[in-house]
Amino acid sequence: MQVSGTKMKKESYKENKEEEVTAPFPSSSPYNKPQNKDSKRTMGKKIKKGSKKDKEATKAKNDDSMNSKKLEASLSDMSLTAKSDNSKLKLDNRRRCSSTTRSMTSLSHVVNQINEGMIKNVIVMVGAGISTRSGIPDFRSPETGLYANLKRFQLEDPCDVFDFDYFLKNPRPFFELAKELYPSGKYLPNEAHFFIKILHDRGILKRLYTQNIDGLERAADIPEGKLIEAHGTFSSATCIKCKKQCKGKEIKNQIFEGEIPRCHMTDNCRAVIKPDIVFFGEDLPKRFFTFQHDFTKCDLLIVMGTSLQVQPFADLINSVNPRTPRILFNREKVGPFVKCKRKEDFTMTGDISDSTRKFMDMLGWEHQLDSYLQKQQKEKKKARGKEICGSSKGEKKTDR
Secondary structure, three states: OOOOOOEEOOOOOOOOOOHHHOOOOOOOOHHHHOOOOOOOHHHHHOOOOHHHHHHHHHHHHHHHHHHHHHHHHHHHHOOOEEEEEOOEEEEEOOOOOOOOOOOOOOOHHHHHHHHHOOOOOEEEOOOHHHHHHHHOOOOOOOOOOOOHHHHHOOOHHHHHHHEEOOOOOOHHHHHHHHHOOOOOOOOOOHHHHHHHHHHHHHOEEEEEOOOOOOHHHHOOOOOHHHHHEEOOEEEEEOOOOOEEEOOOOOHHHHHHHHOOOEOOOOOOOEEEEEEEEEEEEOOOOHHHHHHHHHOOOOOOOEEEEOOOEEEOOHHHHHHOOOOOEEEEEEEOOOOHHHOOOOOOOEEEOHHHHHHHHHHHHHHHHHHHHHOOOOOOHHHHHHHHHHHHHHHHHHHHHHHH
């Protein structure tokens, strides 16, 4: 798989129409090995025609295969639906059955493979959609999206807020948006984030590739070594002139006070300090381009809350073996999941937190999810109590 370029681009996802036939793989992929053209011919020569026992055995095998196919066909026709308060949850679980044992022909098969320990290297790709339940608006919703809230800056294109050339001319729109997105404890992880954490707890999370800059993956205690923050992070910042770095917390107060942070690391350098968020036109982090080592080992790809419109991130979904199952958790079908040509593609549409909980219920993991959510709620109440206690002490001092 060759990702289209090293810079983040503003372009729509385009489905590879020949994906199933010509899906490219890295040269290191085990699926790239050439097949011996004469293998079938050689095998044919070794098979002897004939014996009565052979014919009977073949007939029995065919009968078993037919029975197995009928059973699988009945299972694969299941269509599960559930209703949530905010949206309808739809589970696309209808697939034609395949006699090939490696083929995942229904979502139930994927669940069974996970529970039986057959799936060991799960890669998760996430976008802004997984954070909406936490209270963070997504980017592209017409009325409530973050881009829609930037109208007061009269940008020709809302995406200009993440355009590096525009930032050099006018950094204020970005820093206004940064106040909303900066990890500050205002927003907390939800079911989707803790689902990924539980994958890690169970030892099957190979890597999490995130487009998000809200820091909620870190807040859910997903180890930094498991994270590929494709579009950067607020945890560090760099001067655009002298290129010296500082920790993100050093400029946090300035951002929240509505100031544009200036360089304090080099004498006489007062250039703007920019959080290490990847803008359009900038190179993605070097770690992103180690994806080949991960995706060749992937035996389940989970895609959550992304429009699959921003390259080169969107190209990653084509980096897995064409027979590796892929599951989309999203408000609606996107990218190759719209036509769903691959038998191993599954979708759970609707509210992402609700569909995540439904999937964890299928796995029998909902008790772990509830445990994390309850723990987070207790910590939130405790922190709130300290905050109230501190403010009341301050008021008493003022009265005196």
